[in-house]
Amino acid sequence: MRRRILLAVVAAATALGGLAAPAAYADETHGDIQITSVAVNGGKDIVVDTVDKTVTVSVTATDPSGIWDADFRLWRGPDGADPYYSPDGYIKPNEDTTPADCVASSSTTSTCSKTFTFEPDWWLANADVGSWKVEVQVSANDGDWTDRWDYTRTRLQRHSKLTVNASPEPIAKGKTLTVTGKLTRANWDTLDYRGYTNQPVKLQFRKAGSTTYTTVKTVYTSSTGDLTTSATASEDGYWRWNFAGTSTTPAVKATGDFVDVQ
Structure with a gap:
């Protein structure tokens, strides 16, 4: 999927010193694919105690050809930042699979989901508390795709x-x-x-x-x-x-x- 290609390109370019970070991000949509809703943890704040907590992120999208795949990224950074070049931090889904777990409600519309695990005993620190941006990417069966880098936000709290x-x-x-x-x-x-x-x-x-x-x-x-x-x-x-x-x-x-x- 495009997201994983982008990550590979960014990693290679950073290693070679060949790309400069853009001043700001820009959402991209190709074709007539549309995102209708995104839900993080069922719309509730993510409250974590001292043990691992796994939450689900889902997107409902539509395209005349039907939905093929979706991917997500939770990230932190200043407004207008590029989550690939200048994030303060980011979290990738537990599932590194293509296509994602998508359930069709019609021939044109599907809801796709992946999970994220917050792990206090490994990487989660007090400094991570607060607002996180949610990047959403969705692709259709006919090759249409959309990449929304700051589609919505979720709040991470200490229990x-x-x-x-x-x-x-x-x-x-x-x-x-x-x-x-x-x-x-x-x-x-x-x-x-x-x-x-x-x-x-x-x-x-x-x-x-x-x-x-x-x-x-x-x-x-x-x-x-x-x-x-x-x-x-x-x-x-x-x-x-x-x-x-x-x-x-x-x-x-x-x-x-x-x-x-x-």
Whole structure:
């Protein structure tokens, strides 16, 4: 397929010093082939903990002659960069096969898929978190093809955890309750979880018999991700911490801790 030919040409040219990087990329389409949609991880952010995670990237495309093959590349770099000459980083699919796994929905339209594996114990580092561009190439049975270097984007995040503990239990009505917890996230450099520092986390309460949590206050995590505050115990119910998330770390809610007020 054209993508693999391009990679071979670029590698050879780089070794010989014979090609200069272009100032910007340009999408290319030959013929009447069209991409109708691209999905990365089912449209959800890619959230990785400390073990390998595999996601699927798929493209739906159409051409009067039918779709033959598709390929993908996830890459990082400045807007307008060429993913072959000046990427900050890139990931190739697990499948190095032609044609790709394509399922036809009609004589003209197919959805083609490949998988990508993110491996914290090998190459994935904390610095890789954030936005990744998605290059898509599709070819038709009659030789038409399209190459979209920045068709869509996906977000790579570090998995988060949040705990809570309200004490003492039980407690007399009107007495002061201490609520603690900890916000941590996956550290791909050390393959464990570390505290997420200086993050706003909401303390919430749901009275027994209700399904709705109400925010009591907002507390910031310590340098180790720890949370601690006090609240007045007025009735039976559940206490939890609720973190809204950031661009690098997904939102997470602790499981409510029930406190019996006597």
